[in-house]
Amino acid sequence: MASIQIRKYxxxxxxxxxEIFTDGMSEHVPSSxxxxxKQPLTQMVLMCLFCALMASSKSFLLPILAATLFLAGTRQFVVYMFNRYIxxxxxxxxxxxxEVYMQQKDSCFWVAxxxxxxxxxxxxxxxxSTPGCLELKRMSVRRSHRGMGIAKALCKTVTDFTRDRGFPAVILYTSMVQTDAQKLYEHxxxxxxxxxxxxELTAKILNFTLLEYRLDLQGDGKKD
Structure with missing residues (x-):
């Protein structure tokens, strides 16, 4: 197995x-x-559209075409939302x-x-959001190199960095569609x-949920 080296950016x-971050986020478009x-609002709009066109046109072709266009438009909207976040x-x-990570106190960025x-x-x-703690961010691994322990090594690097500086915990945020990430963090x-x-209004309508995770460490707080 190839040796994994974790070093500073x-x-x-x-x-x-x-590139790694953009590719990693784009992978979540299908699950999103x-x-x-699956949301009730989406299903209701789709059903009403289909039934209305079915009743007015007396044909299956127009409702099916409209439903197809609606689904395509919905997917493009999801793509747009992810591209906006990226x-x-x-x-x-x-x-x-x-500037953000390497020149600021108690911040760092690593690559594998x-x-x-x-x-x-x-x-x-x-x-x-949680003063006195550090936040893990921008975790991403190339799809071609997953399953090799890279994400675990990156997580451990953040944990060691946090502990060495005397902070009591690491927090992070992930979304409900990032199930592999959830499993990793829990592990x-x-x-x-x-x-x-x-x-955001759109996120509320679509019930797009974020999850907050916390890892408590040994120690009694931040050192001077």
Missing amino acids: RDEDAETVR FMHVL DTSLRSDLNKIS EIDGRVVGCVACLPAV MGYTKIREFVIP
């Missing part, structure tokens, strides 16, 4: 990191689309990783390398402490 990693289709993430920190190729990444920084000792809907 360098500026020449920037493009690869953005299925989640949207663009926001790039603007907020992934286009300026050194195999045979000199960057195949994963993770970051942490002080948690805004690494994280506990799910709450679920909540993203406070």
Whole structure:
């Protein structure tokens, strides 16, 4: 098995990191689309559209065509929402990783390398929502290199970084469609402490839920 090296981010990693993050987030479009289709509002709109056109046209062709277009439009909407999140993430920190993570206190960004190729990444920084804790962010591993223990190694790196600095816990957020991530975090000792809907109208309508996880560490708080 190839040796996994976890090292701190360098500026020449920037493009690869953005690619890994973008590809990783885009993988969740199909599961998110299925989640949207299961929502009562989506099913109600689809049913009303089909029945209305069926009653007015007296034909199966138009309702079927309309339903197909509705589903295609719904999927494109999901793609749009993910692309918007990716663009926001790039603007907020992934286009300026050194500034946000490498030059700030109690923050860091790491990459995982195999045979000199960057195949994963993770970051942490002080948690805004939970003062006194660090937050794990931007965890992603190339699909081609999953199942090799890379994500576990990245998680452990954040845990060790947090413990070495005397913080009592690591927190993180993931979505309900990222089931593999949930399993990983629970395996690494994280506990799910709450679920909540993203406070945007669209997310509320579609019941798109985020999960907050916490890993409590030994120690009595942050060192001076």
